Amino acid sequence: MLRLFLFFILVTFNISMVQAQKLKKRTQKFGNYKEVFHIDKATKFRSGESYLLNVLTKDTLAIGKYHNSSRSGVWRFLEDKTGEVYMIYNFSSDSLIFLNGAMVADSFLVKKEAEYAVENVERPLLYIGAKNEIKRTIAQDLEIPIEVMKEGKVGMSILQYFVDDKGNLSGPKLISGFCSEIEQSTNRKVLMLPGKFLPAVVDGRNVASSFFVRINVGFLGGRLLSKEDIPPYIEHVDIQYGVKVNKGKKVTVRHEIREVDFSEIK
Numbered sequence: 001m002l003r004l005f006l007f008f009i010l011v012t013f014n015i016s017m018v019q020a021q022k023l024k025k026r027t028q029k030f031g032n033y034k035e036v037f038h039i040d041k042a043t044k045f046r047s048g049e050s051y052l053l054n055v056l057t058k059d060t061l062a063i064g065k066y067h068n069s070s071r072s073g074v075w076r077f078l079e080d081k082t083g084e085v086y087m088i089y090n091f092s093s094d095s096l097i098f099l100n101g102a103m104v105a106d107s108f109l110v111k112k113e114a115e116y117a118v119e120n121v122e123r124p125l126l127y128i129g130a131k132n133e134i135k136r137t138i139a140q141d142l143e144i145p146i147e148v149m150k151e152g153k154v155g156m157s158i159l160q161y162f163v164d165d166k167g168n169l170s171g172p173k174l175i176s177g178f179c180s181e182i183e184q185s186t187n188r189k190v191l192m193l194p195g196k197f198l199p200a201v202v203d204g205r206n207v208a209s210s211f212f213v214r215i216n217v218g219f220l221g222g223r224l225l226s227k228e229d230i231p232p233y234i235e236h237v238d239i240q241y242g243v244k245v246n247k248g249k250k251v252t253v254r255h256e257i258r259e260v261d262f263s264e265i266k
Contacts, residue, residue, distance in 0.1 A: 022040060022041055022042065023038040023039065023040060023041065023047060023048050024038060024039045024041055025037075025038055026038065026039055029055070030136070030139070030140040030141065031136070031139065031140070032054055032055055032056050033052060033053065033054060033055065033061070033136060034052070034053045034055050035050065035051075035052050035053075036050065036051055036052075036053070037049075037050035037051075037066065038050070038066075043068070045066075045068045045069040046066035046068075046069045047066055047067060047068065047069075048065060048066065049063075049064075049065050050062075050063070050064060050065065050066055051063040051064075052130055054080060057080075057081075057083075059078065059080070059083045060078060061077065061078050061080060061130045061131070062075065062076070062077050062078070062129070062130040062133075063075065063076050064076065064091075070091070070194075071091045071194060071195065072091050072092050073090065073091060073092050074088065074089070074090050074091075074092075074097065075088070075089050075090075075091060076088050077089070077129060077130045077131065077133075078130070078131070079100075079103060079131050080130075080131055080132060084100060084103075085098065085100060086099075086100050086103050086130070086131045087099050087100070087126075087128070089128050091128075096128075096198065099123075099126070103131065104123065104124055104126065104232075105121075105124045105232035106120060106121065106124075107119060107120050107121060107124070107232070108121045108124035108125055108200050108209055108232060108233055109209055109210045109211065109231075109233040110125075110200050110202060110207050110208065110209045110210075111207060111208035111209065111210070116209070116210045118231075118233075119202060120202075121200050121201060121202050122201045122202060122203075122204070123198070123200060123201040124200050124209075124232060124233075125163055125197060125198070125199060125200045125209040125211060125233070126197065126198040127193070127195055127196075127197055127198075128195040128196050128197070128198060129193070129194070129195035133193075133195065134190070134193065134213075134235045135235050135236070135237050137189050137190075137192075137193060138186055138189045138190065138213065138215070138235070138237050139237050139239070140189070142182065142185055142186065142189070142215075142237070142239060143185075144179075144182070144217060144239060144241050145179060145181050145182070148179055148217065149241050153178075153179075153217070154217055154218045154219065155178035155179070155217055156176055156178055156214060156215065156216050156217070157176060157177060157178040157179060157182055157183045157186065157214070157215040157217075158174075158175040158176040158212055158213070158214045158215075159171065159172035159173070159174060159175065159183060159186060159187060159190075159212065159213045160172060160173040160174075160175050160210060160211075160212050161173075161190065161210065161211055161212070161213065162208065162209075162210050163197045163199060163200075163208065163209050163210070163211070164199070164208045165199050165205075165206040165207055165208050166199065166206070167196060167197040167198060167199050167206075168197075169190075169191075169197060172187055172190070172213070175212065178215075178217065179217070182215055182217070182239075183215075186213055186215055190213060209233075210233065211233045211234065211235060212233060212234045212235065213234075213235045213237070214234055214235070214236045214237070215237050215239060216236065216237070216238050216239065217239050217240075217241075218238065218239075218240050219240060219241065219242065
């Protein structure tokens, strides 16, 4: 019996060593967040366990596994501030296991006949991922062109995206242009999101819906929009920078932010 037990321990150890040799641990930091994942040394694909952390609170925001750079198996996603479970999703069976209804909106921008309007919903459009993952993904390494900072420009880019009743993403439609480089970079990040979308539900059926990505470029210390100011169908990202004043010369900046009434967008 002892020999059998020792043999089992040896086999388990060898398997662990082989797996460790195949996978390489990587850590990626952005803002207050850190993602820890593994790369298959042979294929260079993400593989094995992965988790997302808030480095300030030490809370885990997402945990699961990758297979060939795609999320697989059961993933748990948690809310950033409270640590409560936000969503549990099985990517292998493509099924929603749990959703915290208190953390999702009861109205959303959905397609009604030929137009989009804000309506009461049984379930809003959901991105299958950590709470606010879309905003964090967009903000990650989103650089402001040096020309924008040199000229002291501030402004807002707004892109509109569409998700059909099967969860397929399309777009973007440019609603307000400020900087084409920022807009192109934002779109690349949206299209590369590792998760998928669950369509909005109205009267028991899946419906097409729409959401906006709004990038506000301003100065450090400027006013940020409060959470209450932002409807659930707008993914808002603030990007701020500082302008250096040489030899005490006063710099006058003309604000170029254009106000947009989202209720009038069809």
